[in-house]
Amino acid sequence: MSYQEVSAQIELLGWRDHQLSSISEQLKENFPQLRKHLLKQVITEHLVKKVNDASESDFEALAYQLNSKTQKAVQDWSIKQCKTAIKQANKQLKEALNKFPKDFVFSQNIWKQFSIALPQSLNIGPIGDDLTETIIVPSFAYEINLTAYQINKRSIVLYPWPESQLRHIRERLKEDLLEAVHLIVFGDDGLGKKKKKKKKKPNDVDEIICVKNKIQAIIIQNGQKEIQERVVPCP
Amino acid sequence: MPIEKFFLREIPPHVLDGVNSGAYKVVGSVVRDVATGKGVAFLQETDVLQRSVGDALGLARSFPPLDMAVNAVQDTVIISKLSAIESSLCILQSLQIGTFALAGLNLGVSIATFEMMRRKLNLISEHLKIIEQKIDRITEDRRGDEISDIFATIEHHLENLKTITVRKNKIHTAHQIENTLGESAKLLGRRFNDQLGSIEKGMISKKEIELLWIILNAIMVCYDSRLRALFTIDELPAAKELADQRSQSYAELCQIISADTLARDELLLPAETFVKALRESALMFSGRSELIGHLIECNIAGPDYLNEIANENTAPLLIREMK
Numbered sequence: 001m002s003y004q005e006v007s008a009q010i011e012l013l014g015w016r017d018h019q020l021s022s023i024s025e026q027l028k029e030n031f032p033q034l035r036k037h038l039l040k041q042v043i044t045e046h047l048v049k050k051v052n053d054a055s056e057s058d059f060e061a062l063a064y065q066l067n068s069k070t071q072k073a074v075q076d077w078s079i080k081q082c083k084t085a086i087k088q089a090n091k092q093l094k095e096a097l098n099k100f101p102k103d104f105v106f107s108q109n110i111w112k113q114f115s116i117a118l119p120q121s122l123n124i125g126p127i128g129d130d131l132t133e134t135i136i137v138p139s140f141a142y143e144i145n146l147t148a149y150q151i152n153k154r155s156i157v158l159y160p161w162p163e164s165q166l167r168h169i170r171e172r173l174k175e176d177l178l179e180a181v182h183l184i185v186f187g188d189d190g191l192g193k194k195k196k197k198k199k200k201k202p203n204d205v206d207e208i209i210c211v212k213n214k215i216q217a218i219i220i221q222n223g224q225k226e227i228q229e230r231v232v233p234c235p
Numbered sequence: 236m237p238i239e240k241f242f243l244r245e246i247p248p249h250v251l252d253g254v255n256s257g258a259y260k261v262v263g264s265v266v267r268d269v270a271t272g273k274g275v276a277f278l279q280e281t282d283v284l285q286r287s288v289g290d291a292l293g294l295a296r297s298f299p300p301l302d303m304a305v306n307a308v309q310d311t312v313i314i315s316k317l318s319a320i321e322s323s324l325c326i327l328q329s330l331q332i333g334t335f336a337l338a339g340l341n342l343g344v345s346i347a348t349f350e351m352m353r354r355k356l357n358l359i360s361e362h363l364k365i366i367e368q369k370i371d372r373i374t375e376d377r378r379g380d381e382i383s384d385i386f387a388t389i390e391h392h393l394e395n396l397k398t399i400t401v402r403k404n405k406i407h408t409a410h411q412i413e414n415t416l417g418e419s420a421k422l423l424g425r426r427f428n429d430q431l432g433s434i435e436k437g438m439i440s441k442k443e444i445e446l447l448w449i450i451l452n453a454i455m456v457c458y459d460s461r462l463r464a465l466f467t468i469d470e471l472p473a474a475k476e477l478a479d480q481r482s483q484s485y486a487e488l489c490q491i492i493s494a495d496t497l498a499r500d501e502l503l504l505p506a507e508t509f510v511k512a513l514r515e516s517a518l519m520f521s522g523r524s525e526l527i528g529h530l531i532e533c534n535i536a537g538p539d540y541l542n543e544i545a546n547e548n549t550a551p552l553l554i555r556e557m558k
Binding site for chain 2: 001002003004006007009010013014016017020021023024100101102103104113116187216
């Protein structure tokens with residue numbers, strides 16, 4: 001590859017790396033908002049009341065409601081984050097591309113290199129235009145059902161629960177739910193080695209592609225499309 | 236009396252003005268016209284620059300551990316000191332100094348002699364000993380010992396290269412050593428890949444990233460030495476091919492590594508410095524390849540070019556304008 005091709009490739013990889021880090025940073029910064037929302041809207045107003053009033057047979061329905069409420073909150077938040085990231089990434093890609101001379105030719109060589117520049121962890125296949133379809137949180141139900149199952153098990157022994165038990169259930173549910181949300185958003189790579197080993201996960205959790213990786217993949221694939229449009233086809 | 240220069244000259248005012256006005260841009264070691272993207276000149280550092288920059292950065296000149304490199308890159312005071320060293324260095328303001336930690340500013344052909352490279356390798360080796368004691372996993376499978384063995388082989392060859400110019404059969408010997416250094420670099424490359432492959436996503440530890448940094452520096456010593464050996468025996472086409480291959484390897488490595496997939500929190504910055512150094516290394520070798528191509532076109536012999544740089548004792552940067 002010529003020097004110009006290598007420097008173009010390095011410029012684009014610099015853009016990619018900056019986007020990957022920026023998205024992580026953006027989600028990390030804004031996650032407390034989601035947490036606060038979940039604590040207030042879902043956990044305090046919905047969960048606490050329901051747990052207090054629930055009978056043994058209500059728990060399946062409660063778990064279902066929690067799933068859908070939490071899932072919707074995370075989904076809405078994720079799409080908002082994705083839109084912000086797209087806007088930022090497009091602006092920065094434009095700036096990066098403007099650094100090239102006007103008559104710069106994006107050769108097949110540059111494209112070939114950048115088209116495979118998606119880190120393996122972000123290889124989630126082709127992405128459509130509908131963000132709602134892409135940023136879906138399918139594994140939520142499993143996490144919350146697991147928690148609900150633990151409560152049902154307890155309920156066999158302890159129902160009707162004393163206040164101390166109710167408090168315990170509420171705390172456990174809150175912790176599990178927030179942990180599950182964290183897992184869905186960031187994956188398990190932010191948990192730390194010790195915590196990661198300790199954490200009991202459903203078997204299929206390793207296959208979850210977290211929201212962060214999905215947004216990163218969307219941004220990089222969008223960038224690839226933008227660059228592909230500039231590539232001059234071989235004569 | 237100023238030393239006569241045949242191939243290189245001090246940076247002329249029009250190039251400095253061009254860079255200052257934004258008409259020209261320094262990308263790696265090539266000065267480019269922003270509007271056309273065409274190369275205007277090649278920059279070539281001298282030992283004067285290495286000394287000045289080393290003093291300004293307060294770094295161990297030949298091998299700073301990753302921590303030091305990270306601090307140097309972030310420190311705006313250091314950067315402003317750097318730009319204030321000499322007027323001609325203002326051209327460097329647009330450069331990042333991340334790669335300095337890896338192998339100098341890398342403008343043009345490496346100016347490090349075989350003896351300097353041997354000393355650098357010794358420093359790398361000492362640092363390896365310090366950190367390998369702290370990495371249980373590596374101690375267990377004796378990976379650190381293997382790396383030390385490779386370092387010993389490289390050092391032996393660097394010793395031999397020091398006397399290359401006075402040997403009777405210097406071409407044959409240089410080829411042999413250059414090939415063996417290539418083998419050592421390959422072995423180190425394998426260790427690098429093994430180490431990289433064993434890291435869980437986003438979970439690199441401080442010691443692991445330091446070890447990668449060490450191996451990367453040692454690989455750089457091998458390739459700088461190989462290039463210098465090829466220059467010494469005037470095998471510029473082979474040197475160009477080597478620089479091309481290296482540039483491609485670094486660029487490919489950059490595709491699969493990003494700081495975000497390597498590290499979190501407080502290790503993100505060292506990881507960014509590490510990845511940035513990789514990216515700049517790809518550019519550096521590509522720039523070298525282009526410079527070597529230019530030297531071949533202009534029938535400039537490798538040893539003559541090296542001599543001219545070695546004899547410079549006042550200017551930190553020289554330039555080779557493209558006609």
